[in-house]
Amino acid sequence: MEKVIEMKGITKVFPGTTANDNVDFTLLKGETHVLLGENGAGKTTLMNVLYGLYQPEMGQIFIREKEVKITSPNDAIKLGIGMVHQHFMLVHNFTVAQNIVLGMEPRKGLKIDINKAIEDVKEIAKKYGFNINPKDVIEDISVGQQQKVEILKALYRGAEILILDEPTAVLTPQEIEELGQIIDNLKKEGKSVILITHKLKEVMSMSDRVTIIRRGKVTGIVNTKDTSIDELAELMVGRKVQLIVExxxxxxxxxxxxxxxxxxxxxxxxxxxxxxxxxxxxxxxxxxxxxxxxxxxxxxxxxxxxxxxxxxxxxxxxxxxxxxxxxxxxxxxVGHIPEDRQRRGLILKYSLFENVILGVHHKKPFSKNKIIDYKVVREYAQRIIKEFDVRTPGDEVSASSLSGGNQQKLIVAREISKDPDILIAAQPTRGVDVGAIEFIHKRLVGERDSGxxxxxxxxxxxxxxxxxxxxxxxxxxxxxxxxxxxxxxxxxxxxxxxxxxxxxxxxxxxxxx
Missing domain, CATH: 3.40.50.300 (P-loop containing nucleotide triphosphate hydrolases)
Known part of the structure; x- marks a missing residue:
C-alpha cells in the first residue's frame, strides 16, 4: 500500500528530557493508525513535529515518498495534514460556520459571504456524515459537536491526513460511537487518520495498525486484528497491567x-x-x-x-x-478532583510545587504568619510527586509543561494528600493512560477502604x-x-x-x- 507519511529517526529533546528518541513512524493511505503510549511517552510531541509546531533535532519526514521540511502548521496544511488538538482551538462566541471558514472566508467583493460559508459547511458536513448546524454558536454546543467542528475545519482546508489527539477523552459513549462512524466515512473517501490515544477499547474498535511508544522510543508496531487489549497494555506500560479493579x-x-x-x-x-x-x-x-x-x-x-x-x-x-x-x-x-483539569484544577503558569499546595497554601506547615515556607513546600511537593509517579524533570517546571495525564496525576496527588473526609472525583481518569488509570483507581478504592x-x-x-x-x-x-x-x-x-x-x-x- 502507498505510504502517505514516513518519519525516520525523529529525535526531539526538551530541557531535561528526550521526548522522541530515534522514532520511526509510517502511515499508509486509507488506514487508521493509532499512536499508543503512556502519558508523557512522546506521542503528541511526535505529531507536533509532523504538524510543524516543533522542529526535531534529528530525523527526516517524507510525504508521499518525497522528503519535506515542515517549519510551521501552514506548511503542514499545504501538504494536506490537519490536526485536531486535545484542547480545542475554537472561537467560543463565533458560529460553527464562522469557525470552520476562519482565515479562508468566501468573499463577495470586499465582504465575507456568510451565506456561501453556511452552504459550504452544510455540503462538507453532509459529505462526511456530520450532523451539525452551521448557525449554532460554539459555546452553546456539546464538546462532541465542538470536536466535529475541529475535524470539519481541517477537512475544509483540504486535509488528506488527519491527526486526532486524544479524540475520545471528552466524549460520551454515544459520541465515541459516532466518531468511529465518522472515521470510517473519512477512510471511504481515501483519507488517512492518526489517532493519539491510550484507551485500549477504542484502539481495538477504531484502528488498523498500532505503533506503541514508551518513554520516547517505539516498543512495537502491530496489526490490530493480531493483538489483544492485554498485550497492548503490556507493550505500553512495560509490565502486566491489572485491568480489573480489586x-x-x-x-x-x-x-x-x-x-x-x-x-x-x-x-x-x-x-x-x-x-x-x-x-x-x-x-x-x-x-x-x-x-x-x-x-x-x-x-x-x-x-x-x-x-x-x-x-x-x-x-x-x-x-x-x-x-x-x-x-x-x-x-x-472536601477534596475535589475537577472535571476540567486546566480550567479548574491547576494554574498552568505556576510551578508544580506551587500547584500542589493550592487550597491549603494558607495553612501550617506551608504558611507561617501569612508567609509561605518554600523549603517545606518543595520537600512536600517532591515527596508527593514521587509517591504518585508524576513524570516530570523536577518540581520547579510549570504545570503547563506536563502531559495531560501527568497534570491529572498531580491533581489527584494534591487532593488525596489533603486527607479529606469526602473526595469528590469528577472524571478522575479523563485523558490518562492505562497504567495511570490503574493507579488512580487503586487510590480511590484506598480512600474508601480507609473510611x-x-x-x-x-x-x-x-x-x-x-x-x-x-x-x-x-x-x-x-x-x-x-x-x-x-x-x-x-x-x-x-x-x-x-x-x-x-x-x-x-x-x-x-x-x-
Missing amino acids: KKENDLKGEILRVEDLHANDNRNLPALKGVTFQVNGGEILGIAGVDGNGQTELLEVLTGLRKPISGKISIKNKDIFGKTPREIIDSG KAVLLVSFELDEILALSDRIAVMYDGEIVAILDRKDADEQKLGILMAGGSLNADNKGVNKIE
Whole structure:
C-alpha cells in the first residue's frame, strides 16, 4: 500500500528530557493508525513535529515518498495534514460556520459571504456524515459537536491526513460511537487518520495498525486484528497491567455528605438541579452516572462552592455548607478532583510545587504568619510527586509543561494528600493512560477502604461499574434512581440515563430518601 507519511529517526529533546528518541513512524493511505503510549511517552510531541509546531533535532519526514521540511502548521496544511488538538482551538462566541471558514472566508467583493460559508459547511458536513448546524454558536454546543467542528475545519482546508489527539477523552459513549462512524466515512473517501490515544477499547474498535511508544522510543508496531487489549497494555506500560479493579467488601462508617432537595440554575439561569437528594457514607464510593449535560457539572459546582444554589440543604458530617465559599468547603473536609483539569484544577503558569499546595497554601506547615515556607513546600511537593509517579524533570517546571495525564496525576496527588473526609472525583481518569488509570483507581478504592467517602462522577460506565458501591443515575437535573452495585448493569443504567424507567422485573432500585 502507498505510504502517505514516513518519519525516520525523529529525535526531539526538551530541557531535561528526550521526548522522541530515534522514532520511526509510517502511515499508509486509507488506514487508521493509532499512536499508543503512556502519558508523557512522546506521542503528541511526535505529531507536533509532523504538524510543524516543533522542529526535531534529528530525523527526516517524507510525504508521499518525497522528503519535506515542515517549519510551521501552514506548511503542514499545504501538504494536506490537519490536526485536531486535545484542547480545542475554537472561537467560543463565533458560529460553527464562522469557525470552520476562519482565515479562508468566501468573499463577495470586499465582504465575507456568510451565506456561501453556511452552504459550504452544510455540503462538507453532509459529505462526511456530520450532523451539525452551521448557525449554532460554539459555546452553546456539546464538546462532541465542538470536536466535529475541529475535524470539519481541517477537512475544509483540504486535509488528506488527519491527526486526532486524544479524540475520545471528552466524549460520551454515544459520541465515541459516532466518531468511529465518522472515521470510517473519512477512510471511504481515501483519507488517512492518526489517532493519539491510550484507551485500549477504542484502539481495538477504531484502528488498523498500532505503533506503541514508551518513554520516547517505539516498543512495537502491530496489526490490530493480531493483538489483544492485554498485550497492548503490556507493550505500553512495560509490565502486566491489572485491568480489573480489586475491591473488598466495604465497611460503612456513617454518613459524611447529605444533600436534600437541592435546586440550582445553569449559566443561562435555567433550572439545572431540580430537587436532588442523596447521601454518601464513609467507607463507600457513590457513583453518579448520566449522559453529559444532565446537571452533573452544576451539582459538582454547587458542592464545591463554585456555583450558588437556590434552595435545599448540604451538610458534611452534620455541618451546614450550603452556599459557602470554596475555601470554607475545603476547610470542612472536601477534596475535589475537577472535571476540567486546566480550567479548574491547576494554574498552568505556576510551578508544580506551587500547584500542589493550592487550597491549603494558607495553612501550617506551608504558611507561617501569612508567609509561605518554600523549603517545606518543595520537600512536600517532591515527596508527593514521587509517591504518585508524576513524570516530570523536577518540581520547579510549570504545570503547563506536563502531559495531560501527568497534570491529572498531580491533581489527584494534591487532593488525596489533603486527607479529606469526602473526595469528590469528577472524571478522575479523563485523558490518562492505562497504567495511570490503574493507579488512580487503586487510590480511590484506598480512600474508601480507609473510611473516607468518595463521590465519583464519570461518563465512563465501565469506571462507574468497576468502582462504585452504589450508583445514582442523573437525568434532566434529577437523580432518577439509586442502585446497589450488585443490582446494576450497563443495560439498566443505559435505560435510566436515557430517561426511561425500570419495570417490576428490573429489581434493585433503591427508594430515594
